[in-house]
Amino acid sequence: xxxENPYIPKLATIEKxxxxxxxxxxxxxxxxxxxxxxxxxxxxxxxQEVSVFGxxxxxxxxxxxxxxxxxxxxxxxxxxxxxSALHExxxxxxxxxxxxxxxxxxxxxxxxxxxxFIGGGIGMAPLxxxxxxxxxxxxxxxxxxxxxxxxxxxxxxxxxxxxxxQNSPNTELFLTIDKEEERWNKNVGFVxxxxxxxxxxxxxxxxxxxxPPIMIxxxxxxxxxxxxxxxxxxTTLEMKMKCGIGKCGRCNIGPKYVCVDGPVFSYAQLKExxxxx
Amino acid sequence: MEAKVIxxxxxxxxxxxxxxxxxxxxxxxxxxxxxxxQVSGLSEMTxxxxxxxxxxLREHFTPPTETLFDYKLEDLSAExxxxxxxxxxxxxxxxxxxxxxxxxxxxxxxxNVEPIDTAYFMRREKTYLVGLFCNKPAWxxxxxxxxxxxxxxxxxxxxxxxxxNRYYAEPLTPKGEELIGLxxxxxxxxxxxxxxxxxxxxxxERLPKRAEHETACLSYDWDHPVWTELAKKCLSCGxxxxxxxxxxxxxxxxxxxxxxxxxxxxxxxCQFEKFTLMAxxxxxxxxxxxxxxxxxxxxFKYSQERYCMLGCVGCxxxxxxxxxxxxIRRVLEELEKTAVAK
Numbered sequence: 001x002x003x004e005n006p007y008i009p010k011l012a013t014i015e016k017x018x019x020x021x022x023x024x025x026x027x028x029x030x031x032x033x034x035x036x037x038x039x040x041x042x043x044x045x046x047x048q049e050v051s052v053f054g055x056x057x058x059x060x061x062x063x064x065x066x067x068x069x070x071x072x073x074x075x076x077x078x079x080x081x082x083x084s085a086l087h088e089x090x091x092x093x094x095x096x097x098x099x100x101x102x103x104x105x106x107x108x109x110x111x112x113x114x115x116x117f118i119g120g121g122i123g124m125a126p127l128x129x130x131x132x133x134x135x136x137x138x139x140x141x142x143x144x145x146x147x148x149x150x151x152x153x154x155x156x157x158x159x160x161x162x163x164x165x166q167n168s169p170n171t172e173l174f175l176t177i178d179k180e181e182e183r184w185n186k187n188v189g190f191v192x193x194x195x196x197x198x199x200x201x202x203x204x205x206x207x208x209x210x211x212p213p214i215m216i217x218x219x220x221x222x223x224x225x226x227x228x229x230x231x232x233x234x235t236t237l238e239m240k241m242k243c244g245i246g247k248c249g250r251c252n253i254g255p256k257y258v259c260v261d262g263p264v265f266s267y268a269q270l271k272e273x274x275x276x277x
Numbered sequence: 278m279e280a281k282v283i284x285x286x287x288x289x290x291x292x293x294x295x296x297x298x299x300x301x302x303x304x305x306x307x308x309x310x311x312x313x314x315q316v317s318g319l320s321e322m323t324x325x326x327x328x329x330x331x332x333x334l335r336e337h338f339t340p341p342t343e344t345l346f347d348y349k350l351e352d353l354s355a356e357x358x359x360x361x362x363x364x365x366x367x368x369x370x371x372x373x374x375x376x377x378x379x380x381x382x383x384x385x386x387x388x389n390v391e392p393i394d395t396a397y398f399m400r401r402e403k404t405y406l407v408g409l410f411c412n413k414p415a416w417x418x419x420x421x422x423x424x425x426x427x428x429x430x431x432x433x434x435x436x437x438x439x440x441x442n443r444y445y446a447e448p449l450t451p452k453g454e455e456l457i458g459l460x461x462x463x464x465x466x467x468x469x470x471x472x473x474x475x476x477x478x479x480x481x482e483r484l485p486k487r488a489e490h491e492t493a494c495l496s497y498d499w500d501h502p503v504w505t506e507l508a509k510k511c512l513s514c515g516x517x518x519x520x521x522x523x524x525x526x527x528x529x530x531x532x533x534x535x536x537x538x539x540x541x542x543x544x545x546x547c548q549f550e551k552f553t554l555m556a557x558x559x560x561x562x563x564x565x566x567x568x569x570x571x572x573x574x575x576x577f578k579y580s581q582e583r584y585c586m587l588g589c590v591g592c593x594x595x596x597x598x599x600x601x602x603x604x605i606r607r608v609l610e611e612l613e614k615t616a617v618a619k
Contacts, residue, residue: 005359006392007345007529007540013353053348053355054533057540058556080556094355213559240555242529243542246390249526250545250552252575253561255582260390274499276561276571 006245009051009096010036015071017091020157024122025087026063026075029095042066043104044130045236045264049244050074050082051096052089058082059241061263062100063125065132072099075125075157101244102263105130105208105234114142116200118219120191120211121150124157126236126263127210132161135168144168145200149176149191149211153184174198192218195226202227208234220267230268237263237277253277278448281462282469285442289319291460295368298459299405302337303370304330313337313369324371325439329415333522333592334369334376338383338400342543345529349537362399368456371409372433375420375590379522380406380432385584386525405452408433412476414484417593419606421484424590428477438473445473485606497578499570503611508565510601511548517595517603518546523576523588526552547571573608 016028031037042062051057058080064073078087089095107130115134119127134141146165150156156175166173176187176194187194192215200207200223207228209219216235223233239251239258246260254274256262270277283291295301296317303322305314310331311323347358380401387394408430411418420427430436434453438445445465448454465473518524528545532538545552548568554560562568580588589605596604 004392005346005395007542008357008359011355011357051540053350054531054538056531057529083556090353092353094353096355096357238555238557238559239561240553242527245392247387247394247525247527248529248542248545249386249575250528250547252571252579254574255579276567 007098007243009049009057009098012072012095012097014089014091014093014095017089018160020075020159021155023079024075024077024157026073026157027086027095028064028071028073029097030071031097032094037070040072040099041069042072042100044107044133045102045104045126046100047102047126047241047244047259047263048072048074048097048099049101049241050086051098052082052085053094053096055085056082057096057098057242059101059244059259061126061129061236063128065129065136067133067136072097075122077122098244102259103261105236105264107133110134110206111140112142112204114201114203114205115144116205116207117144117146117148118191118195118207118209118211119146119148120215121155122157123209123211123215124148125210127208128158128161130208131165135165135171138169142170142204144171145174145198146172147174147176147191147194147198149178149194149215151178153177153181190218191215192222195219195222199226200228202229202232206232206234210236230271231266233267235265235267235270237265239263239277278454280465280470280473281446281448281457282440282465283444283446283460283462285444287461288444291462292316292319292322292370294459295370295456298366299368300365301368301370313371316370322371324409326413328413329373329411329418329592330376331594332520333379333594334372335379335522335524337367337369337404338380338397339525339527339544342541343396345540345542347537347539351536360396363403365403367404368407369404370407371437372406373411373592374408374427374430374433374436375418375592376522377406377408377430377432378420378424378426378590382523382580382584382586382588382590383525385586389584405456406433407435407437407453407456410436410438410477410480412439412480414480415593415597417596418591419485419593420591421481421486422591422606423587426590427484428481438476440469440472440476443469445469497574497612498615501612501615503608504566504570507569507603507608510603511565511569512601513548513550513565513568514600515546515548516598516600517605518548518572519544520594520598522592522594523590547575573605573612577609 011032012029018026047061049057060074063075076083076086117127241251241259242248244259246257251258303316304311306323312332349356387397434450436447527542529542553562576588
């Protein structure tokens with residue numbers, strides 16, 4: 001009898017590497033097992049544990065949309081040992097993947113509503129999964145607004161999809177960077193401030209935000225000021241997740257484990273938890 | 278199931294019979310402390326007068342380091358080699374009621390969400406427990422404050438009580454009856470039953486009375502001054518967590534060689550600063566205040582909310598081992614005082 005060992009990753013090949021910015025790359029991986037490649041599916045908001053053999057394993061959100069089949073994508077900012085190793089590898093390399101893990105955005109509940117995606121920096125990666133999912137199911141959702149900010153224009157990821165996003169029906173992309181730059185004709189200012197300028201209406205709307213903790217904090221405050229209820233605001237959390245399956249015990253916030261009860265939480269759910277995230 | 282009795286003269290032959298069929302793990306004295314190790318006979322064991330084993334059974338269910346898989350690398354490809362399943366069946370002899378009760382808790386943690394932790398459950402399925410009643414609880418013991426498993430044992434197959442010149446044996450499972458069948462036991466008579474009852478009562482008198490930790494804990498105070506007090510004393514040495522039978526948190530690491538290596542897990546604790554430190558530099562539990570609170574809340578609050586049971590079996594090892602005399606019983610008392618006052 002061999003029962004599945006939950007810590008063993010599935011082997012995958014890096015098919016494509018996209019250099020997003022000076023410190024961020026997006027990886028497209030395909031499972032080596034053909035059957036798995038066909039059958040593998042996930043939900044927007046879920047994450048995966050990526051193994052670089054010889055270095056270790058780290059959690060990354062699935063930034064691709066499950067509507068686009070046959071591969072998974074994840075974006076990696078070079079910051080620690082696994083992320084640095086990923087930045088060193090070439091197309092064709094073998095990695096390990098344990099996925100899908102965690103919960104997802106309740107996109108059924110979002111149907112018929114106006115959506116406000118509010119992302120900062122690499123925080124756009126988990127939002128992109130849901131965003132492309134919604135654009136691929138365009139008729140199910142109201143107006144789609146994307147507020148996306150970064151430190152500089154060179155820090156913006158997914159620039160190659162901006163046209164697709166902008167040109168989708170009833171969709172608007174609002175870009176902002178922290179400081180003035182030559183030839184930058186979009187907004188300048190921090191994301192939370194830009195949210196206040198754009199004044200999204202809370203009426204029949206959902207806000208989905210992800211970014212650095214400080215950005216999330218002020219974005220939440222501002223959304224509240226604009227009249228958004230706690231259950232209209234959704235975010236996805238980062239935590240040091242090792243096992244990804246609720247066993248190793250380090251990603252808890254009170255009685256919840258981010259790896260199995262999250263990473264997606266509404267602001268209403270977060271308010272019930274201790275402030276340890 | 279009928280209680281039986283075995284004389285101490287016959288104990289050695291029973292152990293021999295067990296050793297023949299199983300790997301037997303029993304308390305032995307190693308470097309002056311009692312720990313559970315594989316034995317080949319009674320003569321190696323420390324059973325008589327044992328106050329309490331210094332270490333729990335934890336390492337026999339979740340080893341301090343455990344290989345999750347090996348791998349080989351070849352140019353751009355990789356091969357993953359899962360570990361061999363352990364085929365041995367084991368008897369743990371002389372297990373304490375608290376350590377046995379731990380198995381229910383850790384079992385809940387490792388099966389609460391799919392997928393279950395297969396390595397842990399494969400070991401558990403192949404392990405039978407012959408428990409031993411604590412005639413002389415240690416000064417740090419407080420199992421009666423967190424449960425009644427000392428007199429109503431859980432997760433055991435046989436429960437022994439030392440009656441002086443003989444052992445009283447209660448089979449608790451069919452497997453327990455089978456194990457008893459391997460020794461020269463006789464049915465317990467009225468005298469044995471009375472003696473067993475007396476010894477249990479005496480032990481219970483030495484232990485603290487049952488407290489209301491279950492209910493009081495749930496209203497525990499996030500900003501209680503006791504957390505600052507604890508943070509001042511605590512050294513973050515992790516002794517409490519590494520000796521705790523219910524502590525189950527682990528790290529996953531890699532042991533790389535040139536073209537091969539292994540992924541392993543090893544014990545880790547929320548008392549260490551890096552436990553929650555993220556690559557970005559952000560740390561949700563940055564100070565000792567947050568980390569000591571996490572340990573107490575995890576055992577007495579979050580565990581109840583998540584698994585509907587306490588994450589503490591009152592073995593008192595953390596109290597006995599703490600180099601700065603932090604006593605979790607006093608911490609709970611402090612918390613309960615304010616919980617009652619509210």
